[in-house]
Each structure stands twice: as structure tokens, then as C-alpha cells.
Amino acid sequence: MAAARILGAGSLLLLVVTLYRGPIHFIDFGLATVPALGLDGLLCLMFFVQHSGMVRKTSRDRIGRYVPEHYHGAIYAIASGMALFALLIFWQPTAESMFNATGPLRWLMRGLFAATVLGFVWGVRALGSFDAFGIRPIKASLRGRKLRDLPLKISGPYRWVRHPLYFFVLILLWCYPDLTADRLLLNSAMTIWVAVGTVLEERDLTALFGEPYREYQRKVPMLLPWRVPRRG
Secondary structure: HHHHHHHHHHHHHHHHHHHHHHOOOOOOOOOOOOHHHHHHHHHHHHHHHHHHHHHOOHHHHHHOOOOOOOHHHHHHHHHHHHHHHHHHHHHOOOOOOOOEHHHHHHHHHHHHHHHHHHHHHHHHOOOOOOOOHHHHHHHHHHHHOOOOOOOOOOOOOHHOOHHHHHHHHHHHOOOEEEEEHHHHHHHHHHHHHHHHHHHHHHHHHHHOOOOOHHHHHOOOOOOOOOOOOOOO
């Protein structure tokens, strides 16, 4: 459980720092622009395949053949943390600047980043008993209790959009004021990953909650909050 918390929380914290200040450049391989972008692209692909593939039911069923089901969430958090750490540690920045926001625009983008971080926290808190690191099933098993399925809860930003955490991630990506080739690659790749991951998650949620989630789909936008939520 400690490993899941440390790797999961640590990698997310490093991601937020990286999105705010740019890559920390832990390891410099001395690559030219094209090879650097090639390596960065492979790192993105590795992370996306692990993060989106391992959470699917087929992957959970395979893991369940060898590991008790209540450990899956923690194993997923550990694997995701390691993959994200690898992405951030081995990332190779490129020097060429494509865009630099200055003056009021730069401060506006910085303020938007801070507000979005608060929005992300709002979204997590709105989930109530959100278990990001797979701790609840392990604790329930140790206590000899059966873990109850959580009900479909719609509150906070979830009244505006079905996937507010993904929406906030997109803002965090694109409000960085200094755009280089490697940052454009990261932003574009993660935007595609968010779009694909949202569609796959929609399938899982529909299978899990059935008609109540389909009704939710009819009332609330999927990713972009383009309309005011209904009351009641």
C-alpha cells in the first residue's frame, strides 16, 4: 500500500511541476531534435499503453488469474507511477522555441494553471470516497469485509461535464506559456490519449451502471462543459 501511495502520488506531483515549469531534464542524452522527439514519442506511447490498457477489464481478468482481485488497484497505481516517472525522467527537451507568451497573456496563463489545479482538486473531492491508489479493496480484505460497489454520484463539476478531471488535464497542458517542439508533442499526444481514454472509460461506466449512466450521458456533456447543468 505504501508503494502505491508513494509512486502514485509522487509521479502525479512531478507531473504537475513539469506541466507548470517545463521538463526538469533529469538525464541529457545529447540528442538532436528529431531523435529527441522520437524518444519522447516512444515514452508517451509506453505510458499510454500501460495507463489505458491495464485498466481495461480484459487486462484485469488476466492479472486476476495470478493475483487476488483486491490487489489490482494498488498494482495498477504502482505500474502507472513507474511509467509516469519514466516518462518525466527520461523526457528529452528540445531547444527551439515555437511560441512565448509575454506580458499580461503570460500572467493570465499562469493564473489559469493555478485555478485549474484547484478545479482538479474540486473534481477529486466531488467523487467522495475516490480511491486513486487501490487502498480500499486491500483494507476491506484485511478486515474480512466485502467491498460494496460505489453508487453513481453526480455532484460538483460532474454536473457540468462527465469527465471533469480529463477536462482539467487538457487545460493544464495547453496553458503553458512557452511552447517548444517537445512540449507540442507532449500536449498533442496527451490530448489524443485523453480523447481515446474518455471513450474507453465511457464504455466501462455504461457497462457498470447501465441505464442510470445512459441517462447521465443524455443530460451532461462528455468532455467539454458547453452548457449549463439542469437543476434538480
